[in-house]
Amino acid sequence: MTRNPAVDLLICGAGAAGLTLAIELARRNVSFRLLDKMDEPFRGSRGKGIQLRTQEIFEDLDIIDRVVVAGGVYPPQREYRDDGSYVESDVVEHASPTPAEPYRLPLLVPQFLTESVMRERLAELGHRVEYGCELVGVEQDQDCVTARIAAQAGDQTVHARYLVGADGGRSFVRAALGIGFPGKTLGVRAVVADVFLTGLERDAWHRFNEGSMERQLSLCPLAGTDLFQVQAPVALEGDVDLTAAGLAAMVAERTGRDDMRVHSVSWASAYTMNARLADRYRDGRVFLVGDAAHIHPPTGGQGLNTSVQDAYNLGWKLAAVSAGASDELLDSYEEERRPIAGDMLGLSTRLLDEMKRGELRRGREVQQLDIGYPESSLAMECPERSAGLLAGDRAPDAPIRRATGHSTRVFELFRGIHWTLLGYDVERDKVAPRAGLRIHTFGARGDVIDDGGHFRDAYAPQSGDWVLVRPDGYVGAIVASDRIESLERYFRIGGLALAN
Template sequence: MTQNSAIDVLISGAGAAGLTLAIELARRGVSFRLIEKLDDPFRGSRGKGIQPRTQEVLEDLGILDRVVAGGGAYPRQREYRDDGSVGESDAVLREEPTPAEPYRLPLMVPQFLTEGVMRERLIELGHRQEFGCELTGFEQDETGVTARLKGRSGEETIRVRWLVGADGGRSFVRQALDIGFPGKTLGVRAIVADVELTGLDRDAWHRFGEGDMQRQLALCPLAGTDLFQIQGPIPLDGEIDLSAAGLTALVSERTGRDDIFVRSVSWASAFNMNARLADRYRLGRVFLVGDAAHTHPPTGGQGLNTSVQDAYNLGWKLAAVAAGAGDVLLDSYEEERRPVAAAMLGLATRLLDALKRGDIRRGRDVHQLDIGYPESSLALEKPERRGGVLAGDRAPDAPLTGAAGQPRRLFEMFKGAHWTLLCYEVGQPAVPPRQGLHIHRIGRGGDVIDEEGHFREAYALTPGDQVLVRPDGYIGAIVASGEASALETYLATVGLGPVADQQS
C-alpha cells in the first residue's frame, strides 16, 4: 500500500529525541508519524540525569513540573574505602538558582519515567507513537522521501517531505545513508542494571572500589522508583550473568559484603563505551538526531540531554520550512548542533578518565547552560557587541512586572512556538506585528517593567536595543535603534516576513 505525500515528517525512533521532536511538531501543527520498532516502551534508566538547560527545555514543552514530580535530586555519594572508613561528598555541583538561571541543579529522573511523561504530553497534543513499526528502507528525491515500513498490520510505503533518524547508536537511517560514524571504542565495558535489592539505605549513592577499574561498583537509588541502579566496569570479553543471582554474586565480590541481595532485575545491559560523531547530520531531506548522530560514554550525564536539545533545535526549523521559510534554514541544524556534540563528547571522555582515577564530581560544565551558537549563520548583531549577552547565546530568564501589576517571567513570555522581540526602553518597535512574533516593550510605558533591574543586569542593553529570541530560547539577533531593515531581513529568512508577505 502506498500513501500520497500527506505527511510532512517521518520520525524513526520514539526515544527521548524522537518524542521531543514529535512534541515540537505537534504543537506547531506539522503533520508527522512517530514510529518505533520495539513493541513497547524502553524500560531502562540508562539516561537518568536531567541537566539544568534541559529543564528549561522541558518547561517550554509544558512538562517540567511532571518530570520533577517523577524524580528527585541526586543523593550524596557514600564512598566505602578499603581501610573500612566511609566518606560522603556531593555527586553534583550544588548552586543556588538565580533570576537569570532558575534551574541550576541536575535532576535524577530515570529515562523510562521521562519518556513516559513525554508520551503523555504527545497524547495531550492529539498524537501518539506507533510501536512495533519498523523503517525497512527509503529513497529520497528533490521533493520528498519514499519510506517502506513494516508494522503490525503488514507492510506499507509512504511519502513524506522529510525523514528524521532518531533510531539510536546503531541507526538504520545513518547506515542506509552511508554516513561515517568515526570515533573510538574507549576500552571500557560496563554493566548497568535496574534492580530491586535489600541491604542498602536509599539515602546515598553507594560507591565501592573507587579508582580501581577491576573492582569499582556503584549502587544508586533511582529517584521516583523502588529500584537501585547498579553500574560498574566489567572485563572486555566474556559472558556476564545479569540475573538476580549473578548480580548478587558480583555485588558480594566487589563490596566484600554478604548482606546485599538483588531480589529481581527490571532491566540490565552490558555495553562497550564509545565516543562517536556522525560526519554529517543532514543528507538532502534526511536528518539524524540524538544517539544516531553521536554516542557518548555515560559519564557526565550528557547523552540524553544533548539528544533532547538536538530535536528541540531541529523541530522549529522543520516547522518553519514546512510553512514556507527557505530550505537553507535547515542547514543551520548541523551547523549549530554538531559542534556542541563534539564538545560534549570531549567532556564525557574527560570525565570517564577522571572516573577511572576515582574522581567523579561534576561541575557547571555538565549543566549545558553555557552552550550557545555564537558562530551560527542565524546570529546577528547590529552593531557588534562587546559585552553582555551576545547573539547565539542562551537567552537568560528574568523576573519582571506586568503593566497591570502582576509578576511575569521572561521564560513564560518565551514559552510556546513563537519568536519573541524584546524592545528595551523603546517608544516604537523596529518592526510591525506579524503572525508568529510576540513583541514586548520593557521599561517606562511598556507592557512589562524591569522593577528590580534583573533584565538590565542579565542583558546589558542600551535604551533602544531590541533582542529577538528564537523559539528554542536562544538569541537570534540584537539590533540597535535605527537597524529596522536588518531585523526585517533576518525575520524574512526565518519565515516571518511582513504581514503583506504572510498573507500573499
C-alpha cells in the same frame, strides 16, 4: 513524477529525542508519524540525569513539574573504604537559583519515567507512538522521502517531506544513507542494570572500590521507583551474567558484604563505551538527532540532554520550513549542533578518565547552560557587541512585572512556539506586527517593567536595543533602533510573514 507526501515528517525512533521532536511538531500542528521498532516503550534507566538547560526546555514543553514529581534530586555520593568506613560528598555542585538561571540542581529521573511523561504530553496534543514499526528501506528525491516500514499489521510504504533518524547508536537511517560514524572505542566495557535490591539504604549513591576498573561498583537508588541502578566495569571479552543471581554475586564480591540481596532484574545491559560523531547530520531531506548522530560514555550525564536539545533545535526549524520558510534555515541545524556534540564527546571522555582514577566530580561544564551558537549564521548583531549578552547565547530568565502590575518572568514571555522581540527604551511602532512574533517593550509606555533591574543585569541592553529571541530560547539578533531594518533578513529566513 511528483509525489504528494502523506505526512510532513516521519520520525524513526521514540526515545527522548524522537519524543521531543514529536512534541515540538505536534504543538505546531505539523503532520508526522512517530515510529519505533520495539514492541513497547524502553524500560531502562540508562539516561537518568536531567541537566539544567534541559529543565528549561521541559518548562517550555509544559512537562517540568511532572518530571520533577517523577524523580528527585541526586543523593550524596558515599564512597566506601576497604575497612567499611566511608566518606560522603556531593555528586554535583549545589547552587541557589538566580534571576537569570532559575534551575540550579540537576534532577535524577530514570529514563523510562522521563519518556513516560513525554508520551503523556504527546497524547495531550493528540498523538501517539506507533510501536512495532521498523524502518527497512529509505529512498529520497527532490520531492520527498520514501520509507518502507515492516509492521505486524503489514508492510507499508510512506511518503514524507522529511525523515528524521532518532533511532540510536546503531541507526538504520544513518547506515542506509552511508553516513560515516568515525570515532574510537574507549577500552571500557560496563554493566548497567535496574534491580530490586534490599539491605542497602536509599539515602546515598553507594560507590565501592573507586579507581579500580576491575572491582569498581556503584549502586544508585532510582528516584521515583523502588529500584537501584547497578553500574560496574567488566572485562572487555566474555559473557556477563545479567540474571539476578549473577548480579548478586558481583555485588557481594565487589562490596565484600553478604547483607544485600538482588531479588529481580527489571532491565540490564552490558555495553562497550565508544565516542563517535556522524560525518554529517543532514543528507537532503533526512536528518539525524540524538544517539544516531553521536555516542559517548555516560560520564557527566550528557547523552539524553544533548539528544533532547538536538530535537529542540531541529523541531522549530522543520516546522517553519513546512510552513513556508526558506530551506536554508535547515542548514543551520548541523552547523549549530554538530560542534556541540563534538565538545560533549570530549567532555564525557575526560570525565571517564577521571572516573577511572576515582576522581569524578561534575561542575558547571555538565549543566549545559553555557552552550550557545555564537558562530552560527543565524547570530546577528548590528552593531557588533564586545561584552555582555551576545547573539547566539542562551537567552537568560529575569523576574519582571507586566504593565498591570502582575509579576512574571522573561521565560513566561518566551513560552510557546513563537519568536519574541524585546525592545529596551524603544518606539514600539518601529516594528510591524507579524504572525508568529510576540513584541514586548521596556520603558515609557512599555508593556513590561524591569523595576528590579534583573533584565538590565542579564541582557546589558543599551537604550534603543532590540533583542530577537528564537523559539528555542537562544538570542538570534541584537540590533539598535537605527539598524532595525536588518531584522528583515531574519524575518524572511524564519518565515515570519507580515500580518494581513
